[in-house]
Amino acid sequence: MAEVLVVVEATQAFGVKKVTLELLTLARRIGSPSAVVLGGPGAAAELAGKLAEYGAEKIYAAESEEIDGHLVAPKATVLANLVREVQPAAVLLASTQEGKEIAGRLAVKLDNGLLTDVVDLDADGTATQVAFAGSTIVKSKVTRGLPLVTLRPNSVTPEPAPATPGTVALEVAATEADKLAKVVERVAEQKGSRPELTEASIVVSGGRGIGNADNFKLVEEIADLLGGAVGASRAAVDSGYYPHQFQVGQTGKTVSPQLYVALGISGAIQHRAGMQTSKTIVAVNKDAEAPIFELADFGVVGDLFKVLPQAAEEIRKRK
Amino acid sequence: MNIVVLVKQVPDSGAERNLTSDDNTVDRGSANNVINEMDEYAIEEALKIKEAHGGEVTILTMGPDRATESIRKALSMGPDAAVHVVDDALAGSCAVATSKVLAAALGTLNADLILCGAESTDGRVQVLPHMLAERLGVAALTGARKLTVDGASLTAERQTEEGYEVVSAATPAVVSVWDTINEPRYPSFKGIMAAKKKPVRTLSLADLGVSADEVGFAGATSAVVEHSKRPPRSAGTKITDEGTAGTQLVEYLVTEKFV
Numbered sequence A: 001m002a003e004v005l006v007v008v009e010a011t012q013a014f015g016v017k018k019v020t021l022e023l024l025t026l027a028r029r030i031g032s033p034s035a036v037v038l039g040g041p042g043a044a045a046e047l048a049g050k051l052a053e054y055g056a057e058k059i060y061a062a063e064s065e066e067i068d069g070h071l072v073a074p075k076a077t078v079l080a081n082l083v084r085e086v087q088p089a090a091v092l093l094a095s096t097q098e099g100k101e102i103a104g105r106l107a108v109k110l111d112n113g114l115l116t117d118v119v120d121l122d123a124d125g126t127a128t129q130v131a132f133a134g135s136t137i138v139k140s141k142v143t144r145g146l147p148l149v150t151l152r153p154n155s156v157t158p159e160p161a162p163a164t165p166g167t168v169a170l171e172v173a174a175t176e177a178d179k180l181a182k183v184v185e186r187v188a189e190q191k192g193s194r195p196e197l198t199e200a201s202i203v204v205s206g207g208r209g210i211g212n213a214d215n216f217k218l219v220e221e222i223a224d225l226l227g228g229a230v231g232a233s234r235a236a237v238d239s240g241y242y243p244h245q246f247q248v249g250q251t252g253k254t255v256s257p258q259l260y261v262a263l264g265i266s267g268a269i270q271h272r273a274g275m276q277t278s279k280t281i282v283a284v285n286k287d288a289e290a291p292i293f294e295l296a297d298f299g300v301v302g303d304l305f306k307v308l309p310q311a312a313e314e315i316r317k318r319k
Numbered sequence B: 001m002n003i004v005v006l007v008k009q010v011p012d013s014g015a016e017r018n019l020t021s022d023d024n025t026v027d028r029g030s031a032n033n034v035i036n037e038m039d040e041y042a043i044e045e046a047l048k049i050k051e052a053h054g055g056e057v058t059i060l061t062m063g064p065d066r067a068t069e070s071i072r073k074a075l076s077m078g079p080d081a082a083v084h085v086v087d088d089a090l091a092g093s094c095a096v097a098t099s100k101v102l103a104a105a106l107g108t109l110n111a112d113l114i115l116c117g118a119e120s121t122d123g124r125v126q127v128l129p130h131m132l133a134e135r136l137g138v139a140a141l142t143g144a145r146k147l148t149v150d151g152a153s154l155t156a157e158r159q160t161e162e163g164y165e166v167v168s169a170a171t172p173a174v175v176s177v178w179d180t181i182n183e184p185r186y187p188s189f190k191g192i193m194a195a196k197k198k199p200v201r202t203l204s205l206a207d208l209g210v211s212a213d214e215v216g217f218a219g220a221t222s223a224v225v226e227h228s229k230r231p232p233r234s235a236g237t238k239i240t241d242e243g244t245a246g247t248q249l250v251e252y253l254v255t256e257k258f259v
C-alpha cells in the first residue's frame, strides 16, 4: 500500500496534537500512514508512542537545530525531498498557521495543487471544504500532482489503531534561503489547565455582553465546570476583555467543537464564520432578536448575570 | 525603504457570498467588493514605516478591472503609486498560479519590504506570503502583530498557540500582518482627491512573461468538483428567562450528556 505522509504537530504542554491523530485516522482510508516529525533534536522519540497508538506504520524523523531555529522553510525543504523520494499517495497536514505555511511552500516547490481547510477527504482524493462563513459546501480535487491537503481540527474522530513503526532518520539539508527567517525567542504564556481552543470539544465564549474583563471570570467558570476552552468575540477582544489569541471568528480561530456556548454574543456573520460548524450550539442573550438564536439548538433569552450564576450552581449540584 | 503592499479585492465578508454555478468561482459580480480587511493593516504599517524611515509605498493588486476601485481606495490612505496586474486569462487562478504572477510582478518592482495581509477573507488560505517568499528566495515573517524596522533588519512578534515568538530577518523580505498590529487610518478628503491623480500602472501577463496556460482555469492545480449551499441550521428550543433559565439550561446540557 502506498504511503501517506502525515506531518506531525505537537505542543510542549500536550505532546502530539489531536489534529495529528485525526490525520493518521484519515490517512488510513488512503494508504499506509507515515508520520513525519520535523523538530529539534530528540523530538521524535517523545512522540513515537502516541503516533504508534494511532496507526503510524513508519516514523520519519527530521531533527535539527536548523528546523527549530527558523520559521517553516527548512521543514518544507525536508518534506519536498521526502515526497520526491517515496512518491506518497497523499500529503496531509493540519490546517493551522504552520501547517498551511508548510503546505504553501511545498505546493510551490512541487508545482502541486493545494487544498486548505478541508473537513473530509475521500479515498479518491476528493476533499470537502466549508466556505464563506460555513454557508457553502465545496467538493474539490487537486488536479496537478498528489493530494496535498490541510485538515481543519475537529473534523474527524481519531481512532486508535496500534502499529509498531520503525523510525527513519531524515537528513536536514536546509538551503541558505531557508535560513533567512530566524526565531529569536519563543515565549510560552501560562495557559493553565484548559484545553487548546481549536481542539477543545467544548468551547464557552463571551462577547461584548460580558461587559468588562473582570466579568470574564463568569465565562471561565462555566468553561471550567464543563471542562472546556474559553473563547471570545472580536468585540470582546477589541474592548480588552480577553486576549486576542482566544478570538473566535473570521479573523480569529475557527472552532468546531461538540458544544459551543455563546454568552452575550450577537452572532454577527464574521463570528459565525468561526463556530458555525459546531455540533451543538447554546446561546444566552438578552436580545430575543439576536441572530445567534438562528443557530442555537438551545437559546436562553435573558440576562447572563442572572442566568450564568444559577447555571454554575446547578452544574456543581449535578456533578 | 521601497515598500510594496499586496492588496486583494474581496467580496464583503459581512454580506452573503456565493460561488457561481457556471464556473465554480467566487461570484464577484453580485457582491459588494471591498479591500481585504487585513490588507488595510498592511497599508497602514507601510505608511508608518515610510513616515519613520522615508521611502516609497506601492500597492500591488492582481484582479479584474473592477479592482481599480479598491486600488484607488488604497491610494487614498496615502501610498504613492499602484501596479494592477489585470488579464482576462487570470480568471479562475489558484493560489499556486496567483503566487507565480505576483512573484513575477514583484520581480519588476525591486521591493525591500513586501507587506501583505495574513489572510484573505474569501479564500482564507493564508498561504500566499510563504509561496511568494519561496518563489523570490527571500525571508517570510508571517502573522506579525508587531513589526520593528531598524535599517535592513526586521523584527516581528507573532502570536503562536503557546504564546508568542519573536522572529527576525533582513530585507528583502515578505511580512504578513495580523489585524492586531495597528489601527488603519481613514482616508482624508485630501487623500481621496490626491488618489485620483496617483499613477496606476497596469501589467498584462505578456508584460510579465507569464504564459496564459500557466494561470486561470487552464493552469489551475486544483478544481472545484461541485458546491452546494449548506442547509441552514434550524433553530432549536428558545426559552425566555423567568427565573429558572439557568437551571433549564443545565438540564438541557445534562440531556445532551455535556454535564
Ligand SMILES: Cc1cc2nc3c(=O)[nH]c(=O)nc-3n(C[C@H](O)[C@H](O)[C@H](O)COP(=O)(O)OP(=O)(O)OC[C@H]3O[C@@H](n4cnc5c(N)ncnc54)[C@H](O)[C@@H]3O)c2cc1C
Residues within 6 Å of the ligand: A206, A207, A208, A209, A210, A232, A233, A234, A235, A236, A247, A248, A249, A250, A251, A252, A253, A263, A264, A265, A266, A267, A268, A269, A270, A271, A274, A284, A285, A286, A287, A290, A302, A303, A304, A305, B013, B014, B037, B121
Ligand atoms: C472583516 C471583519 C472580520 C471580523 N472578524 C471577526 C471575528 O473573527 N470574530 C468575531 O467575533 N467578530 C468579527 N468581526 C466583528 C463582527 O462583525 C461583530 O462586530 C462582532 O462579532 C460582535 O461581537 P459581539 O457579538 O460580542 O458584540 P455585539 O454585537 O455588541 O453583541 C453583544 C450582545 O450581547 C448581548 N448582551 C448585552 N448585555 C447582555 C446581558 N447582560 N445578558 C445577556 N446578553 C447581553 C446583546 O444583546 C448583544 O446581542 C469581524 C468584522 C469584520 C468587518
Ligand SMILES: Nc1ncnc2c1ncn2[C@@H]1O[C@H](COP(=O)(O)O)[C@@H](O)[C@H]1O
Residues within 6 Å of the ligand: B006, B007, B008, B009, B036, B038, B039, B042, B060, B061, B062, B063, B098, B115, B116, B117, B118, B119, B120, B121, B123, B124, B125, B126, B127, B128, B129
Ligand atoms: N490577487 C491578489 N492580489 C494582491 N494581493 C493578494 C492577492 N491574493 C492574495 N494577496 C495577498 O496575500 C494575502 C494572503 O492571502 P491568502 O493567502 O489568499 O489568504 C492577502 O491578505 C493579500 O495581501
